[in-house]
Amino acid sequence: MENLIALLVAAPLVGAALLLCGGTRLDRAGHWIGSLLAVASFAVGVVLFAGMLGRDAGHRALHQHLFSWIPVGGFRADVAFQLDQLSMTFVLLITGVGSLIHIYSIGYMEHDARRRRFFGYLNLFLAAMLLLVLADNYVLLYVGWEGVGLASYLLIGFWQHKPSAATAAKKAFLVNRVGDMGLSIAIMLMFTTFGTFAFGPVLAATGQTSEGKLTAIGLMLLLAACGKSAQVPLQSWLGDAMEGPTPVSALIHAATMVTAGVYLITRSGALFNAAPDAQTAVVAVGAVTLLFGAIVGCAKDDIKKALAGSTMSQIGYMVLAAGLGPVGYAFAIMHLVTHGFFKAGLFLGAGSVMHGMNDEVDMRRYGGLRKYMPVTFVTFGLGYLAIIGFPGLSGFFSKDKIIEAAFARGGTEGWILGGTALLGAAITAFYMTRVMLMTFFGEERWRNAPTPSPDRPSAEPAAETRGEYAPPHPHESPKVMTVPMIVLAVGSVFAGGLFSIGDAFVGWLEPVTSFSHGHSPVSAGVVTAATMVVLVIGVGLAWLMYGRRPVPATAPRGSLLTRAARRDLLQDDFNHVVLVRGGEHLTRTLVYLDHSLVDGAVNGTAAAMGGLSGRLRRLQTGFVRSYAVQMLGGAAVLVAATLLMRGV
Amino acid sequence: MNPVYYLYLAALLFTIGAAGVLIRRNAIVVFMCIELMLNACNLAFVTFSRMHGNLDGQIIAFFTMVVAAAEVVVGLAIIVSIFRTRHSASVDDASLMKL
Numbered sequence: 001m002e003n004l005i006a007l008l009v010a011a012p013l014v015g016a017a018l019l020l021c022g023g024t025r026l027d028r029a030g031h032w033i034g035s036l037l038a039v040a041s042f043a044v045g046v047v048l049f050a051g052m053l054g055r056d057a058g059h060r061a062l063h064q065h066l067f068s069w070i071p072v073g074g075f076r077a078d079v080a081f082q083l084d085q086l087s088m089t090f091v092l093l094i095t096g097v098g099s100l101i102h103i104y105s106i107g108y109m110e111h112d113a114r115r116r117r118f119f120g121y122l123n124l125f126l127a128a129m130l131l132l133v134l135a136d137n138y139v140l141l142y143v144g145w146e147g148v149g150l151a152s153y154l155l156i157g158f159w160q161h162k163p164s165a166a167t168a169a170k171k172a173f174l175v176n177r178v179g180d181m182g183l184s185i186a187i188m189l190m191f192t193t194f195g196t197f198a199f200g201p202v203l204a205a206t207g208q209t210s211e212g213k214l215t216a217i218g219l220m221l222l223l224a225a226c227g228k229s230a231q232v233p234l235q236s237w238l239g240d241a242m243e244g245p246t247p248v249s250a251l252i253h254a255a256t257m258v259t260a261g262v263y264l265i266t267r268s269g270a271l272f273n274a275a276p277d278a279q280t281a282v283v284a285v286g287a288v289t290l291l292f293g294a295i296v297g298c299a300k301d302d303i304k305k306a307l308a309g310s311t312m313s314q315i316g317y318m319v320l321a322a323g324l325g326p327v328g329y330a331f332a333i334m335h336l337v338t339h340g341f342f343k344a345g346l347f348l349g350a351g352s353v354m355h356g357m358n359d360e361v362d363m364r365r366y367g368g369l370r371k372y373m374p375v376t377f378v379t380f381g382l383g384y385l386a387i388i389g390f391p392g393l394s395g396f397f398s399k400d401k402i403i404e405a406a407f408a409r410g411g412t413e414g415w416i417l418g419g420t421a422l423l424g425a426a427i428t429a430f431y432m433t434r435v436m437l438m439t440f441f442g443e444e445r446w447r448n449a450p451t452p453s454p455d456r457p458s459a460e461p462a463a464e465t466r467g468e469y470a471p472p473h474p475h476e477s478p479k480v481m482t483v484p485m486i487v488l489a490v491g492s493v494f495a496g497g498l499f500s501i502g503d504a505f506v507g508w509l510e511p512v513t514s515f516s517h518g519h520s521p522v523s524a525g526v527v528t529a530a531t532m533v534v535l536v537i538g539v540g541l542a543w544l545m546y547g548r549r550p551v552p553a554t555a556p557r558g559s560l561l562t563r564a565a566r567r568d569l570l571q572d573d574f575n576h577v578v579l580v581r582g583g584e585h586l587t588r589t590l591v592y593l594d595h596s597l598v599d600g601a602v603n604g605t606a607a608a609m610g611g612l613s614g615r616l617r618r619l620q621t622g623f624v625r626s627y628a629v630q631m632l633g634g635a636a637v638l639v640a641a642t643l644l645m646r647g648v
Numbered sequence: 649m650n651p652v653y654y655l656y657l658a659a660l661l662f663t664i665g666a667a668g669v670l671i672r673r674n675a676i677v678v679f680m681c682i683e684l685m686l687n688a689c690n691l692a693f694v695t696f697s698r699m700h701g702n703l704d705g706q707i708i709a710f711f712t713m714v715v716a717a718a719e720v721v722v723g724l725a726i727i728v729s730i731f732r733t734r735h736s737a738s739v740d741d742a743s744l745m746k747l
Contacts, residue, residue, distance in 0.1 A: 620745075620746050621743065621746055622743035622744060622745045622746030623739075623740055623743050624678075624739045624740075624742070624743075625669070625670055625673075625678075625740070628669050628670055629670055632666060632670070
């Protein structure tokens with residue numbers, strides 16, 4: 001059974017190698033090979049899952065040791081896999097949702113000349129992510145972590161002929177590097193503290209280590225998680241990452257990449273449990289991000305960017321839950337899985353809408369599409385109901401538990417966190433309803449030619465103003481795209497309920513993450529009722545603003561907050577002023593110091609030596625007799641010195 | 649006879665030799681003055697050998713003679729070749745080795 005674990009990673013890795021090195025002769029079959037290998041990996045995952053269910057809870061974890069990678073003295077890094085309940089959950093999510101996205105991409109990328117390469121990158125993405133969740137030590141995890149970064153760079157910049165896509169890819173890569181630096185520092189600290197990287201020994205040794213060191217490691221791990229999971233302050237890459245093809249957005253947001261941070265924190269749970277200060281930082285980051293993302297999501301007119309804000313916010317929920325400790329780990333992962341279903345479904349739905357609308361992304365140019373795309377409408381609608389937490393659907397079960405756990409933190413902190421989570425739920429309901437209403441309801445705004453707005457110049461004003469405006473012909477997408485959407489919609493509806501029957505999911509994860517019931521100051525029923533109330537308020541407000549009134553085809557100027565949110569709450573301006581300008585000033589100062597101090601010292605020494613030797617040169621007259629005088633003088637000095645020394 | 653007188657003589661000879669090296673320009677004379685200094689040293693060695701009653705000084709004197717003989721061979725050859733090229737035996741004329 002253990003020997004199958006390597007196969008999970010190997011299948012997509014072989015696919016990536018084949019597709020990227022195979023050349024154009026694979027162009028016609030490339031997408032099938034890529035999808036087949038992703039499905040094969042999923043099949044292996046299911047077999048392993050069935051085997052795991054067959055064993056009792058204490059013996060479910062499997063280990064596979066492939067080879068010693070870097071054995072140098074006390075430093076020992078192995079290529080070894082560990083498949084426990086947590087990894088299994090991720091494997092099924094990654095390969096399952098990943099396979100669906102592969103299949104969807106067959107249709108979505110049909111007209112792209114570089115489809116084979118696209119599938120190679122997708123496979124690479126899956127392989128890296130699987131390596132990340134299957135590694136049994138932090139160094140191998142780091143390999144997967146970097147692989148994910150590379151694959152995301154390649155995919156976000158897939159349409160590299162667009163300068164915006166190339167820039168977005170670079171931005172994602174660079175911002176991720178900041179987080180990666182945190183992870184590498186954390187790993188180095190682990191080595192000096194524990195002398196090993198393997199999960200088992202490191203997490204078992206947290207009890208005997210000083211809290212200060214654990215806090216330092218925890219904060220560095222949090223930095224890493226912020227980078228990959230797009231949490232404040234490293235969130236800025238996520239919105240721009242929408243430049244990639246839509247299936248990539250679905251993959252990044254649902255199955256891979258952004259979930260890596262939550263995985264890292266949950267995997268290192270024992271470490272965070274022993275470092276309460278680091279946990280508080282995790283909770284704070286999660287709470288801030290869930291509001292940040294939600295507010296950004298409210299203001300975006302680009303359907304994908306609105307969904308990106310939503311992802312940021314939902315990952316904020318997960319990080320918040322993971323920061324709460326054993327009360328929240330299981331719910332963080334549960335929300336991650338349900339979110340994987342509905343967010344993948346929403347993104348694929350958005351892709352389907354764009355597919356039928358000539359790649360238009362501005363929701364103000366949509367409207368009334370439910371008649372033209374019934375399947376997309378229904379699947380997107382179910383994903384929408386799931387994400388806002390409509391009773392009975394997936395999001396309801398997972399999000400409700402997180403809000404409860406936030407209240408259970410106790411004291412003022414508990415009220416603040418719980419309140420934040422509730423507010424986030426209200427805003428989620430608002431912006432998702434807004435997306436829904438602007439896209440599928442209301443008048444058909446795409447029939448009229450766009451009028452350029454003063455705030456946001458239209459994407460291609462020249463093409464549209466020159467000739468006759470040709471409205472798009474919205475149509476339903478082909479089966480190869482709609483079937484994955486239907487499967488994901490089914491998951492969005494039932495996953496949460498299924499997990500919650502008899503606390504099945506919590507019980508499943510308990511051996512890995514441990515679990516404790518918190519003592520909430522408010523009862524579960526009250527929390528659920530409050531969630532329902534804010535849900536109704538959010539939906540109602542959105543309906544008042546976007547359902548009852550017609551949506552203007554050009555964005556109104558909006559309030560100060562709206563305008564700030566459209567610019568991603570000034571994140572890029574902040575980065576520019578503080579980091580870019582600051583960095584420029586710093587480097588200029590350093591260059592100046594280098595020139596004046598370092599070079600000055602070196603050049604000064606050289607000049608002094610030159611001058612001195614120029615003077616000494618004069619002694620070399622060439623006259624033998626002057627040398628003889630010097631020798632005689634020298635000998636006389638030596639003799640005198642000897643005599644003096646003897647005299648003392 | 650007090651051996652110290654031999655030391656006085658050796659010092660006198662050495663001084664004369666050193667002064668000759670410093671003052672005279674003719675290479676041959678400079679050369680002879682160097683020989684004078686070497687022999688002054690030899691005298692001092694031998695005297696000390698006698699004074700302290702061991703043979704080390706006399707042995708070193710033999711070494712000095714061998715070195716002096718070799719030096720004379722090389723030195724004279726150099727002087728002769730310089731004289732052939734420059735038609736002068738003045739040491740001040742051969743002062744090209746400078747910066």
